[in-house]
Amino acid sequence: MEEQTIVRVAVDAMGGDNAPAEIIKGTVLAVCEDNRVHAVLVGKEEVIREQLKQYTYDRERITVVHAEEVITNEEAPVMAVRRKKDSSIVKAMTLVKNNEADAFVSAGSTGAVLVGAQLIVGRLPGVERPPLAPLLPTSKGVSLLIDCGANVDARASHLVQFAKMGSVYMENVIGIKNPRVAIVNIGAEEEKGNALVKETFPLLKNCNEINFIGSIEAREIPSGYADVIVCEAFVGNVILKLYEGLAATLIGEIKKGMLSSLRSKLGGLLVKPALKETLKDLDSSKYGGAPMLGLKGLVVKTHGNSKSDEVKNSILQCIAFKEQNISEKIKSSIMVNEND
Amino acid sequence: MEEQTIVRVAVDAMGGDNAPAEIIKGTVLAVCEDNRVHAVLVGKEEVIREQLKQYTYDRERITVVHAEEVITNEEAPVMAVRRKKDSSIVKAMTLVKNNEADAFVSAGSTGAVLVGAQLIVGRLPGVERPPLAPLLPTSKGVSLLIDCGANVDARASHLVQFAKMGSVYMENVIGIKNPRVAIVNIGAEEEKGNALVKETFPLLKNCNEINFIGSIEAREIPSGYADVIVCEAFVGNVILKLYEGLAATLIGEIKKGMLSSLRSKLGGLLVKPALKETLKDLDSSKYGGAPMLGLKGLVVKTHGNSKSDEVKNSILQCIAFKEQNISEKIKSSIMVNEND
Numbered sequence: 017m018e019e020q021t022i023v024r025v026a027v028d029a030m031g032g033d034n035a036p037a038e039i040i041k042g043t044v045l046a047v048c049e050d051n052r053v054h055a056v057l058v059g060k061e062e063v064i065r066e067q068l069k070q071y072t073y074d075r076e077r078i079t080v081v082h083a084e085e086v087i088t089n090e091e092a093p094v095m096a097v098r099r100k101k102d103s104s105i106v107k108a109m110t111l112v113k114n115n116e117a118d119a120f121v122s123a124g125s126t127g128a129v130l131v132g133a134q135l136i137v138g139r140l141p142g143v144e145r146p147p148l149a150p151l152l153p154t155s156k157g158v159s160l161l162i163d164c165g166a167n168v169d170a171r172a173s174h175l176v177q178f179a180k181m182g183s184v185y186m187e188n189v190i191g192i193k194n195p196r197v198a199i200v201n202i203g204a205e206e207e208k209g210n211a212l213v214k215e216t217f218p219l220l221k222n223c224n225e226i227n228f229i230g231s232i233e234a235r236e237i238p239s240g241y242a243d244v245i246v247c248e249a250f251v252g253n254v255i256l257k258l259y260e261g262l263a264a265t266l267i268g269e270i271k272k273g274m275l276s277s278l279r280s281k282l283g284g285l286l287v288k289p290a291l292k293e294t295l296k297d298l299d300s301s302k303y304g305g306a307p308m309l310g311l312k313g314l315v316v317k318t319h320g321n322s323k324s325d326e327v328k329n330s331i332l333q334c335i336a337f338k339e340q341n342i343s344e345k346i347k348s349s350i351m352v353n354e355n356d
Numbered sequence: 357m358e359e360q361t362i363v364r365v366a367v368d369a370m371g372g373d374n375a376p377a378e379i380i381k382g383t384v385l386a387v388c389e390d391n392r393v394h395a396v397l398v399g400k401e402e403v404i405r406e407q408l409k410q411y412t413y414d415r416e417r418i419t420v421v422h423a424e425e426v427i428t429n430e431e432a433p434v435m436a437v438r439r440k441k442d443s444s445i446v447k448a449m450t451l452v453k454n455n456e457a458d459a460f461v462s463a464g465s466t467g468a469v470l471v472g473a474q475l476i477v478g479r480l481p482g483v484e485r486p487p488l489a490p491l492l493p494t495s496k497g498v499s500l501l502i503d504c505g506a507n508v509d510a511r512a513s514h515l516v517q518f519a520k521m522g523s524v525y526m527e528n529v530i531g532i533k534n535p536r537v538a539i540v541n542i543g544a545e546e547e548k549g550n551a552l553v554k555e556t557f558p559l560l561k562n563c564n565e566i567n568f569i570g571s572i573e574a575r576e577i578p579s580g581y582a583d584v585i586v587c588e589a590f591v592g593n594v595i596l597k598l599y600e601g602l603a604a605t606l607i608g609e610i611k612k613g614m615l616s617s618l619r620s621k622l623g624g625l626l627v628k629p630a631l632k633e634t635l636k637d638l639d640s641s642k643y644g645g646a647p648m649l650g651l652k653g654l655v656v657k658t659h660g661n662s663k664s665d666e667v668k669n670s671i672l673q674c675i676a677f678k679e680q681n682i683s684e685k686i687k688s689s690i691m692v693n694e695n696d
């Protein structure tokens with residue numbers, strides 16, 4: 017019988033709008049759902065232990081590491097990571113750095129997670145910039161938007177690395193064979209675009225290890241036209257945020273419309289279960305949070321407002337990452353780049 | 357009694373997916389709806405006259421100018437504008453240039469319209485780059501997204517001009533007093549952003565003629581958080597296209613959801629009229645097309661798939677532009693900039 021992998025996930029018990037309750041609940045759920053998961057809850061020990069009391073789970077598989085401090089969203093990330101050595105983020109990332117954990121999951125300050133990942137966990141050899149790559153729901157499933165991180169004003173060589181890392185992730189973690197890679201552009205033709213895209217396009221076209229299908233206009237993203245959507249972080253952030261904001265606004269307006277008359281209220285009651293099902297399909301949280309790639313270990317940033325279910329899925333997503341040996345695969349895909 | 361303004365609008369009869377039928381119908385509707393409108397239909401005279409026969413309208417107020425050629429979406433814009441001197445776009449723009457028309461409306465090739473506007477109509481003195489500024493529907497009404505044109509890799513000084521021109525337009529054409537101006541950014545704080553935004557932010561902050569409210573994250577755009585949304589064209593194009601694509605996908609998925617069971621089908625029938633009303637509120641075509649600002653005359657680009665109603669509204673939007681003397685107002689707002 018094959019020996020079972022153990023995946024050690026450090027979880028920021030103090031990060032996010034619903035911490036610590038939902039984070040701890042999500043961690044317990046992950047441990048119960050998959051016995052490969054060993055979790056380390058990092059944060060105020062007393063608070064964590066108090067919360068854990070209410071659950072039944074395999075006590076061997078959740079340990080607690082005390083951290084006195086918490087980094088808030090309001091703090092300047094670099095300063096916070098440098099100064100708050102006893103914060104849950106810094107302590108949990110140090111576990112990954114020291115190979116006492118394979119992965120780190122946090123719903124806390126995105127800035128601090130991005131900074132800590134680079135300063136503490138560190139980049140894989142050859143990786144120029146580690147991208148943050150959230151999954152976007154589409155009508156066909158899910159696409160990886162890479163990069164939405166801190167790398168604004170990125171260079172063409174960074175974008176090529178993003179394309180490679182994104183392909184490795186989608187193929188091995190999400191299970192999409194030969195994932196289609198496209199670069200965000202303002203038109204389909206190769207000569208379209210800004211200076212960065214014009215420089216990057218031929219590099220991607222000549223990259224043998226990826227399945228590059230050309231440009232993607234933003235209007236084609238929701239239909240699932242590509243599996244890996246490459247862009248620099250400013251554009252990626254705009255896409256991600258608009259995706260969230262527009263979906264929320266549209267659904268809100270539709271709900272308002274349904275409440276506008278007795279007739280539509282009745283109709284609303286009847287369509288509600290079907291719509292709930294539809295909107296669930298468009299909810300990417302079932303895949304877990306956004307992985308930050310190219311690091312010596314996995315860092316997963318889940319939404320600040322994550323509930324236990326998204327926390328659970330973020331933890332479970334670390335299993336495939338470790339089992340598929342994604343860091344090694346990324347390293348060798350980047351190395352090919354270096355030797356081109 | 358005040359003398360009535362006459363607004364002379366040259367219309368590209370041959371541009372767009374539904375040309376010439378819907379373009380000509382929209383022109384007739386505009387002339388019938390407002391007697392300040394005098395239209396010049398530019399295109400194949402025989403075809404236009406044949407179409408016009410079916411309508412009843414004041415024959416004095418629609419003239420026809422023959423143009424033998426048509427510029428298609430597939431042609432390289434600069435080449436097409438230079439070579440096809442007898443095309444509807446080039447001929448209509450020449451009317452504006454020679455002050456034989458006040459404005460030009462086209463549903464044709466965006467590239468050719470952008471190029472022709474600069475090469476033929478020409479920029480107002482002091483204007484560095486003329487932006488294309490579509491209106492986005494929001495839950496509060498409509499916002500101006502400026503720029504979505506050809507000015508990728510714009511400079512900070514361009515963005516400041518966009519902010520001023522957009523403010524003049526929203527205040528005087530759409531009627532929003534003291535319009536709120538925000539710059540698209542990846543966080544609310546002044547220190548956030550890419551190099552361009554960091555350079556532009558303080559310039560906008562120090563600009564007395566506009567009501568600058570700071571950064572806008574893409575997620576806040578659909579809620580109507582700002583009236584004038586400033587960005588460079590690459591980002592603007594991504595926002596515009598994603599807006600259209602995501603709305604279409606979501607509405608499609610919701611419709612599919614409603615058809616998924618007998619119960620939801622019945623409910624769907626009941627909510628349909630209310631939803632139609634809601635979606636109409638989110639339809640920016642009632643405001644007309646996207647104005648291109650900073651030119652010696654107004655150029656309006658309507659959607660390629662415009663039907664008669666959007667064409668009509670695009671023509672009617674030229675009235676306020678002329679009556680409010682927008683070109684003069686833009687000129688003086690830009691001049692203030694020059695003397696700062």
